[in-house]
Each structure stands twice: as C-alpha cells, then as structure tokens.
Amino acid sequence: MTRKSPLQPPSLTEARSPARRITMETVGRMAGVSQVTVSRALSDPSKVSPETLSRIQEAIAATGFVPNALAGALASKKSMLISALVPSITNIVYSGMLATFSAELRARGYQILLSETGFDREDEAATVEAHLSRRPDAMLLTGVHHADRTRRMLLGAGVPVVEVWDITDTPIDLCVGFSHPEAGRAMADYARARGYRRAAFITAGDERALRRGAAFAGRFAQAGGEGPVPIRGDAPASLAGGRALTAALLDEGFAASDGALIAASSDVLAQGALIELAARGLAVPGRVAVMGFGDQEMAAALSPTLTTVRVNRDALGRAAAQALLTRIGGTAPERQVIDVGFALVERQSA
Amino acid sequence: MTRKSPLQPPSLTEARSPARRITMETVGRMAGVSQVTVSRALSDPSKVSPETLSRIQEAIAATGFVPNALAGALASKKSMLISALVPSITNIVYSGMLATFSAELRARGYQILLSETGFDREDEAATVEAHLSRRPDAMLLTGVHHADRTRRMLLGAGVPVVEVWDITDTPIDLCVGFSHPEAGRAMADYARARGYRRAAFITAGDERALRRGAAFAGRFAQAGGEGPVPIRGDAPASLAGGRALTAALLDEGFAASDGALIAASSDVLAQGALIELAARGLAVPGRVAVMGFGDQEMAAALSPTLTTVRVNRDALGRAAAQALLTRIGGTAPERQVIDVGFALVERQSA
DNA sequence: ATTGGCGATGTATGCGCAAACATTGATCCC
DNA sequence: GGGATCAATGTTTGCGCATACATCGCCAAT
Numbered sequence: 001m002t003r004k005s006p007l008q009p010p011s012l013t014e015a016r017s018p019a020r021r022i023t024m025e026t027v028g029r030m031a032g033v034s035q036v037t038v039s040r041a042l043s044d045p046s047k048v049s050p051e052t053l054s055r056i057q058e059a060i061a062a063t064g065f066v067p068n069a070l071a072g073a074l075a076s077k078k079s080m081l082i083s084a085l086v087p088s089i090t091n092i093v094y095s096g097m098l099a100t101f102s103a104e105l106r107a108r109g110y111q112i113l114l115s116e117t118g119f120d121r122e123d124e125a126a127t128v129e130a131h132l133s134r135r136p137d138a139m140l141l142t143g144v145h146h147a148d149r150t151r152r153m154l155l156g157a158g159v160p161v162v163e164v165w166d167i168t169d170t171p172i173d174l175c176v177g178f179s180h181p182e183a184g185r186a187m188a189d190y191a192r193a194r195g196y197r198r199a200a201f202i203t204a205g206d207e208r209a210l211r212r213g214a215a216f217a218g219r220f221a222q223a224g225g226e227g228p229v230p231i232r233g234d235a236p237a238s239l240a241g242g243r244a245l246t247a248a249l250l251d252e253g254f255a256a257s258d259g260a261l262i263a264a265s266s267d268v269l270a271q272g273a274l275i276e277l278a279a280r281g282l283a284v285p286g287r288v289a290v291m292g293f294g295d296q297e298m299a300a301a302l303s304p305t306l307t308t309v310r311v312n313r314d315a316l317g318r319a320a321a322q323a324l325l326t327r328i329g330g331t332a333p334e335r336q337v338i339d340v341g342f343a344l345v346e347r348q349s350a
Numbered sequence: 351m352t353r354k355s356p357l358q359p360p361s362l363t364e365a366r367s368p369a370r371r372i373t374m375e376t377v378g379r380m381a382g383v384s385q386v387t388v389s390r391a392l393s394d395p396s397k398v399s400p401e402t403l404s405r406i407q408e409a410i411a412a413t414g415f416v417p418n419a420l421a422g423a424l425a426s427k428k429s430m431l432i433s434a435l436v437p438s439i440t441n442i443v444y445s446g447m448l449a450t451f452s453a454e455l456r457a458r459g460y461q462i463l464l465s466e467t468g469f470d471r472e473d474e475a476a477t478v479e480a481h482l483s484r485r486p487d488a489m490l491l492t493g494v495h496h497a498d499r500t501r502r503m504l505l506g507a508g509v510p511v512v513e514v515w516d517i518t519d520t521p522i523d524l525c526v527g528f529s530h531p532e533a534g535r536a537m538a539d540y541a542r543a544r545g546y547r548r549a550a551f552i553t554a555g556d557e558r559a560l561r562r563g564a565a566f567a568g569r570f571a572q573a574g575g576e577g578p579v580p581i582r583g584d585a586p587a588s589l590a591g592g593r594a595l596t597a598a599l600l601d602e603g604f605a606a607s608d609g610a611l612i613a614a615s616s617d618v619l620a621q622g623a624l625i626e627l628a629a630r631g632l633a634v635p636g637r638v639a640v641m642g643f644g645d646q647e648m649a650a651a652l653s654p655t656l657t658t659v660r661v662n663r664d665a666l667g668r669a670a671a672q673a674l675l676t677r678i679g680g681t682a683p684e685r686q687v688i689d690v691g692f693a694l695v696e697r698q699s700a
Numbered sequence: 701a702t703t704g705g706c707g708a709t710g711t712a713t714g715c716g717c718a719a720a721c722a723t724t725g726a727t728c729c730c
Numbered sequence: 731g732g733g734a735t736c737a738a739t740g741t742t743t744g745c746g747c748a749t750a751c752a753t754c755g756c757c758a759a760t
Binding site: 073074098102157240301 | 419440464506
C-alpha cells in the first residue's frame with residue numbers, strides 16, 4: 001500500500017528508454033500496488049479488494065498492458081498451448097477435425113500451435129522437437145506410426161499426447177480414430193455384396209490410404225473377386241490425379257466389360273474418377289462403379305451421388321480435445337483408445 | 351533418462367512422475383561446462399571447441415534435452431512465433447494461403463500460432479490480445495476492417511503486421527491483397543460484355559464477399575444491365591447453400607427468360623448453383639449462366655467448366671511472409687501495400 | 701483483554717535462458 | 731619479451747511473471 005517514491009523522477013528513465021516496456025510492475029506502480037497484486041487481479045479478481053481492482057483495471061486500460069504469457073508460462077510451468085501436427089491443412093478431412101479440436105480447446109483458454117508435417121516421419125520428428133521446445137500442455141499427432149525418436153521424445157517429455165485418425169494397441173498416450181484396414185475391408189465387402197467382380201484401388205500416397213488399399217485388395221480377392229486388385233497412385237489427392245489414375249486404368253483395359261469398380265482413397269480422387277468416366281461416356285455405376293472415402297459435402301451432390309465412407313470429423317476432433325483436457329486435468333481418461341468408427345454411405349455410384 | 355519399453359503404454363503415474371527437469375545447467379554439468387557454453391553450442395557451434403561440442407552433444411543425446419523456447423524467448427525478446435488469424439481454416443482459400451505462408455516461415459525457423467476468428471470483429475480483438483500475450487514476432491490478419499481496439503493494441507505493441515486478402519490505403523502496417531470492389535466490377539463488366547441482361551449475386555455472409563456483391567450489382571446496372579441486381583445469402587459457403595439460394599431465385603422467376611446470370615461469391619456456391627440448375631434441367635450457360643470466385647481445382651473440372659476469378663493464393667501467402675520477414679529484419683519494406691490482383695478465368699459456364 | 705482467524709497485501713525467489721561483460725591462456729609480431 | 735590479439739570459456743544479470751511465505755489490521759470468540 002505505502003510505496004516509497006522513486007529516488008529519481010521516472011521521467012528520466014522514461015526518456016532514456018523510449019520503447020518502455022509495460023509490465024505488471026508498471027501497472028502496479030500506477031495503481032499504487034505491487035506487481036503481485038496486479039497478477040492476482042488478473043488471475044483471480046476475488047483476491048483483491050474492489051477499489052484496488054478498479055484502480056488496477058484503469059491502469060491497464062490506460063497503458064494498454066497485455067500480460068506476457070511467456071513469462072507466465074515459464075514461472076507457472078503451464079503454457080496453455082496445445083500443439084497440433086497434421087499432414088496437410090488444405091485437406092478438409094484434417095482441417096475439419098482441427099477446426100472442432102481447436103474450437104473446443106479455445107473455449108478453455110488454450111491456443112493452438114500448428115504445423116504441417118506432410119507424410120514424412122523424420123520431418124515430423126523435427127517438428128515435434130520444435131513444438132516441445134515451447135512446452136505445450138498437450139500435443140495432437142496425426143497417425144500412429146512415428147519415428148522412434150518421436151516416441152522417445154514424447155515419452156520423455158511426459159506431455160499428454162493424442163494420436164488421431166488411426167487406431168493402435170500401443171498408443172504413445174491417448175488415441176482417437178478408427179481402423180483403416182477395417183474400413184478397406186468394409187469397402188471390399190460392400191463391393192462384393194453388390195456383385196462387382198473386378199476392382200481397382202486408386203490412392204494418394206499417404207500411409208493410411210495405402211493400408212486401406214491393401215486391406216481392400218486382400219479382402220476383395222478373398223471374398224471371391226478377381227485378383228490381384230491393382231493399387232495405383234501415390235500423388236497428393238486431387239481431381240486431376242483421380243482423372244489421371246482412372247484414365248490409366250481404363251487405357252489398360254480395366255473396364256473392358258461390366259462389373260468393374262474403382263475404389264478411391266478419398267472423395268476427391270473418386271470425383272476425379274467420375275469426371276474421367278463421364279468424359280469417356282462410361283455409365284456409372286452401370287459400366288464402372290465408383291466408391292470414395294471421407295464423405296465430403298460434394299459426395300452427396302455429385303451426379304451420380306457418391307457411395308463413400310463417412311468418418312465423423314467433428315466427433316473425432318471433439319473426442320481428441322476432451323481426452324486431452326481430461327488428461328491435463330490429472331484424472332485418468334476412461335479409455336486410452338477411442339474407436340470412433342466409420343460408416344459406409346450407400347449412394348448411386350456403387 | 352532410461353524409459354520403459356515403448357510397447358508399454360506409459361502409466362499415468364509414470365507420465366506425471368517428478369521427472370527431473372533437464373536444463374542447460376544439467377547438460378552442462380554432464381559435459382563439464384557451464385550453462386552458457388551449452389547455450390552457445392546450440393546457437394552457434396563455431397564458438398565452442400570441437401571436443402567440448404561433442405561432449406555437449408553426447409550429453410544432450412543421453413538426456414534427451416530439448417531447450418525451453420519460452421525461457422529463450424523471454425530472455426532474448428524474440429519468440430520466433432508468428433501469429434496468424436484467419437476466418438476459417440476449412441475454407442481452401444484461406445488454408446491454401448496459410449500453407450504457403452507457414453511453409454515460407456517455417457523454413458526460417460518460425461512457428462505458427464493459429465486461430466480462427468470467424469467473421470466477428472470483437473471476437474477477433476479478443477484473439478489478437480491472446481496472441482499478443484505470447485509476444486509473436488509478427489502477425490497476420492485477414493481483412494482490413496478491424497475493431498478500433500484491435501488497431502490500437504497492434505500499434506501499441508509495435509508488432510509487424512500484415513493484413514491480407516484485401517487492400518486499403520490505411521494499413522495497420524503492411525498489406526497484401528487485392529481490391530474486392532474491383533473484382534466485383536470486373537465480374538459485372540465481363541457479364542455485360544457477354545451480353546447477359548439480368549443478374550443476381552449469391553453470397554456468403556462475409557464482409558469481403560458482400561463488398562464484391564455490392565460492387566457487382568452497382569456496376570452491372572450502371573453498365574446497362576437490368577437493375578436492381580438481387581443479392582442473396584449470408585450463410586457459410588456450401589454446396590447446399592448455393593443450391594438453396596439458386597432455388598429461391600429460380601422460384602421467384604429470376605430466370606423466366608434467357609440472358610440471366612448468377613454470380614456467386616465463391617466457387618463452392620457456384621457449384622451449388624450448377625447442381626440446382628442441372629437438377630431443373632436448365633442449360634448452362636444457355637438458359638442461365640454462372641460465375642464463381644476463387645478458381646478452386648474443381649472449377650476447371652465441373653461440367654460445364656466454371657468461369658471464375660482467380661486469386662493466386664500461393665503468391666499471396668508468399669508475399670505476406672516475405673513482407674513480414676523483411677520487416678522483422680529491420681529494413682523498411684519497399685511497399686507497404688502490395689496488390690496481387692486477380693484474373694478473370696473464362697470457361698464454359700458464362 | 702487475549703487469541704485466533706481471515707482478508708488484503710507485500711517481499712523474496714526462481715523458472716531457464718541469452719546478453720553483456722570478465723577471465724584465462726595461448727599465439728603472434730615487431 | 732611485452733603488449734596485443736584471439737579463442738574458449740566463465741560469471742553475472744535480468745527478462746516478467748507465479749508461487750510460497752510473511753505481514754498487517756481487524757473482528758469474532760473466548
């Protein structure tokens with residue numbers, strides 16, 4: 001309450017440092033209290049008397065003071081930062097999940113440190129290290145296959161981690177996703193049940209898509225389909241890629257007769273397939289059937305509408321956020337691994 | 351230091367156990383040097399003798415030490431953090447720009463703190479404050495219209511700022527974008543030049559889209575088209591939204607005769623319009639023409655292909671990153687405002 | 701009147717690092 | 731051979747805050 005007046009007029013120091021930093025100390029001085037009281041006024045106003053509080057708030061408004069969260073995090077060991085690593089933010093399947101994930105966390109005062117990792121494990125490891133250096137309170141990783149070093153760093157750091165978009169028995173910490181082989185098999189079973197005798201899988205290069213493709217191919221042949229099922233492609237998912245892969249298949253005589261189906265690792269590739277088939281005048285599904293993956297908005301709007309596999313991205317993002325929040329809170333989450341499943345959506349294209 | 355088998359999920363107790371914090375001090379002790387030498391070994395290895403360096407590196411490897419960037423930032427007043435605020439990450443126009451922006455910055459060692467702000471100014475102000483508390487080295491904002499408080503905070507903080515996706519004579523700091531009214535007028539001029547006599551604009555609710563719409567409507571009438579030009583919609587851009595808005599227009603008799611054009615604030619809405627028109631058997635562009643905005647990949651693949659306006663998202667993200675880097679570097683950028691322009695892409699739909 | 705408790709505030713400390721400055725020993729040049 | 735120089739390292743300090751603990755009045759219970 002009682003503070004000595006500074007021996008030297010503050011104007012001198014101010015004049016020497018024109019870019020004078022405003023800290024809780026400065027605010028406190030203006031309000032006639034100490035730095036701690038300012039800190040308390042911000043973190044728990046009830047601990048400060050109403051008069052003091054209002055003087056502090058005036059000082060904050062007058063100075064435009066914004067607390068330094070770096071210093072706060074260093075002192076408290078809580079950064080209120082959540083790190084998120086996704087392969088690509090331009091891909092709606094990841095950005096959709098991320099939007100829900102971050103909205104959920106932002107409501108609790110957390111902020112998101114985001115990086116794209118592509119599909120390279122070493123790249124991911126380097127990014128994980130960079131993120132860990134900011135001491136996030138938790139981390140989201142996409143996929144369950146990581147460099148050994150990544151796993152070691154994460155375990156060593158003791159940070160809550162959630163791996164999403166896949167399922168494993170050996171999560172680093174928490175895991176929210178679904179089984180890609182099962183999804184591939186479900187597509188194959190559906191295709192066989194509908195009577196398609198010949199199938200191909202066009203795919204992006206990412207590891208999860210390839211596992212769906214492998215499972216699809218295996219099951220399709222196992223269930224009486226013609227084998228081996230060709231698996232084509234490793235470029236990023238794009239319409240042009242889908243067209244090109246489809247064109248290549250057709251040029252090889254893949255759809256020489258009816259009963260053929262093209263399964264795609266994403267709706268975008270599937271749309272590319274539809275476009276190429278339309279361009280060639282091949283009826284879908286009469287001549288060639290098409291299945292997608294992801295159930296993007298356009299799937300239901302295409303002509304023909306696209307049979308695909310739905311993954312609830314919102315639920316996934318929300319579950320991931322909740323799991324981390326529980327973990328941060330200190331209580332053990334009910335389950336370490338949450339399978340959000342998927343659903344085959346039957347439409348016109350297959 | 352040594353951990354249990356990675357195949358075992360870490361128990362909660364293990365993860366929260368008082369893991370000795372490893373700091374430069376601990377690493378230094380192991381290597382027989384002081385904390386400062388460890389710091390130097392990491393920031394500029396040439397300042398440390400080769401033998402010392404290798405001992406330090408061994409100690410780092412043995413301990414799994416990851417430097418605390420919070421402490422580093424606090425001490426050096428450089429956070430190596432760039433804050434980015436976009437309306438929506440699920441919208442490809444923003445996420446595409448952001449991908450280039452962040453790739454460019456990551457190459458220089460910066461990381462991205464990301465938030466979605468929706469289209470609400472007060473929300474944005476709160477987010478800006480939260481971001482400023484982390485003392486980012488620079489900030490990216492979407493749009494040029496902000497709450498007064500936002501502007502004041504930013505100016506007060508003295509942080510390099512780049513506003514993107516729009517152009518203004520009075521940027522907070524830097525600005526990279528294009529003129530939305532001009533884009534709207536360019537669409538109107540094109541439509542008139544092609545002879546369309548009647549037009550409508552379907553739009554998402556965001557402020558920039560609305561300005562394009564207003565400029566389109568004004569110019570279309572001014573250039574001899576029938577006025578007033580209806581402007582419809584304020585929902586998020588979606589195929590379903592585009593269909594619904596188009597359906598409503600048609601139900602009102604908008605396209606009772608030939609020579610009508612529907613301009614959309616985004617390619618997605620335009621695609622919705624194409625779908626609705628196809629569903630009603632109305633020929634495009636014969637009966638109703640359609641223009642989009644954004645030139646997404648599907649624009650060239652739709653049937654009919656979509657006449658639209660291209661904005662170079664990569665160039666925009668890259669220019670924004672470069673401008674900030676220059677600014678952080680201390681040299682005044684050549685221009686405060688960079689107009690990246692746009693291009694009308696003529697295809698089949700109009 | 702004494703004691704204890706509580707509300708409101710203050711002081712001291714250290715989080716982990718980088719910057720500034722200090723120290724040591726060796727090399728070098730006229 | 732006596733500075734001068736330089737490479738390699740150490741010591742000190744403080745960034746801005748949160749935490750632990752101390753202090754000071756004041757009032758209720760004894």
